[in-house]
Amino acid sequence: MNSEPQADAYRPDPRIEAIADWIGDPVRPADFPRHITRWRNDRWAAPVGLAPLDDAQWTAHFGRFEPLPGNLPQPLALRYHGHQFRHYNPDLGDGRGFLFAQLRDSGGRLLDLGTKGSGRTPWSRDGDGRLTLKGAVREILATEMLETLGVNTSKTFSVIETGEALHRGDEPSPTRSAVMVRLSHGHIRIGTFQRLYALGETDHMAALVAYCLENYPGALPPEDAPGRDEPAVILLHQVVERMADLAASWMVAGFVHGVLNTDNINISGESFDYGPWRWLPRWDAKFTAAYFDHSGLYAFGRQPEAVLWNCSQLAAALRVLTETAPLVAALDRFGPLYQAAMCRRFAWRLGVESQGRKVDTALIQAAESAMVASGRAPEQFFFDHRAGRAAGDDDFGTILKGYRPADDVEDALWREDAPPGVLIDEVERIWAAIDERDDWSELEAKVEAVRRLGEQLGAIS
Known part of the structure; x- marks a missing residue:
């Protein structure tokens, strides 16, 4: 928001x-x-x-x-x-x-x-x-x-x-x-359900499902979804929808959470619990945020996989309340939902109108290739190409010519040389000012710049 x-x-x-x-x-x-x-x-x-x-x-x-x-x-x-x-x-x-x-x-x-x-x-x-x-x-x-x-x-x-x-x-x-x-x-985390499953607290599991459906409501499953009237199935469909969108939002933001354990996944689909997070200095699917993630389990490009795996652990816990097949059907929706969210969010960040999933998917692939080739940070790449401003300046700009700008970007912000970002060097500099001189002005200035960027980007439709 x-x-x-x-x-x-x-x-x-x-x-x-x-x-x-x-x-x-x-x-x-x-x-x-x-x-x-x-x-x-x-x-x-x-x-x-x-x-x-x-x-x-x-x-x-x-x-x-x-x-x-x-x-x-x-x-x-x-x-x-x-x-x-x-x-x-x-x-x-x-x-x-x-x-x-x-x-x-x-x-x-x-x-x-x-x-x-x-x-x-x-x-x-x-x-x-x-x-x-x-x-x-x-x-x-x-x-x-x-x-x-x-x-x-x-x-x-x-x-x-x-x-x-x-x-x-x-x-x-x-x-x-x-x-x-x-x-x-x-x-309420996926790990909350896992605990009840491990302890055999089936009545509490049903009560927790009811609590979540009442207090964090979402859409009903598709009409052809098996078991669509069962509370546990409804909840899993809602969590899968939210988590597919969350995973896409991290990818479009160029953000690496770092620790996607099931106790760090909120059933509301909200990102939280920030430890060793990083923003990408350049587009790199293998980039990890946590120094202790030696296998790259939660690397940038593996975040959607990690989120889906976590959803499957919720499904495993919910099996005490329903049959397996309806839960598998809910999990099967993750891929298409994730791709749709990627297209919608990518077009929003570029400031262009979507042209449908097939065309937008090709645009995303071209953008990723262009970022890898140029070595530019995602913040700078999106800034440079906002609403087709760099159309024709490079191969991706030429592709972007086929897209219509979604809004007016002729604001002073977009005439600056670079967008605000929070790469690790900036984070360390902001902290050093606080730690060494108790100077909070750099943090305040960064927050002001970031909020101003948000005002210009606007809400996602």
Whole structure:
């Protein structure tokens, strides 16, 4: 969503209380020595009715986690299992975060406020339950850029520096600490269903399916789909549709999530939980984001495959509620749905009108070949060719001549030399300014530029 959200009144709606006894554990937040608000997303506080909070109230709710009025009386650390790099792990769950509140936005959607770095829980294992300030800054950059590029993503809602010195093995230590709040379309993961399947909690599985269908509604399966009236089948169809679109959105954005484990896949089809993410410095299907992804399992070009594999694990869990054949039929829709989403999103990012899947698919293939040959970063490539501006300048520009511009791009932004991006060198430079001089101006300038790009790209039709 790129348009400015509408302001609305605060509307608490803690629906998860109905299933709280078996989906999570009540926990207490950490008691932090300091509370310095570093990021307050008033753009998204407005549609959930929280923009009127003053600084003291913001700190009370999102630093000390005093309950919001009419909401959850105590945070809830959610339980789940998951496949991590295809190895099943039953010892998971919210280890440094919790669900803090649920509320409605101006469009009536049920949203969660969840945390990262809020302290230890029963699922922390050997972790300290904390988050580095650098990790929070990185998540601000990831979510802002993904939102601009039309990806269904969680929003970084709040970041408060907490005054602790943290030690980490993968970055210089000690380093500064923070607690972060995300605004998300729920926190029900594929791993949530896997846990219920592994423990034989069939009644809870059926209740979770009902919860998801009620609170995260979607389209019904096609009329000829087998078992289309069964709740488990309906849910899988909806998840497959959402995940096919999400996978396409990452590819068109040139984004590499890095850790596509089943505990990191939200059934709402929303991208979240940003760790070792990267944007492509050049178009490369083998590019990986995580230094520990030695086999390239979650490389850029393998992301659609990984997402489909994760959907198949949801289907495997749902077999306790229905027959296998209708679930396989739902999974079989992923490929065509993914290709349709690629065509729609690719045309949108290029600023041209779609000419149908066959023609658009050829355009995508030509664009990928042109990016590989030129070595240009995707951001620059799309910028250069926006609405056919470079038509005739190269082979791809000649192909693009057959497309009609979708909108007017004669704005000052498109007359600049380069678009805003968040490649790793820029991320490190922004963090260095904060770490060394407590200078937040580069982050603020980057967010402003990224949001301006989003305004010019507009919403995906």
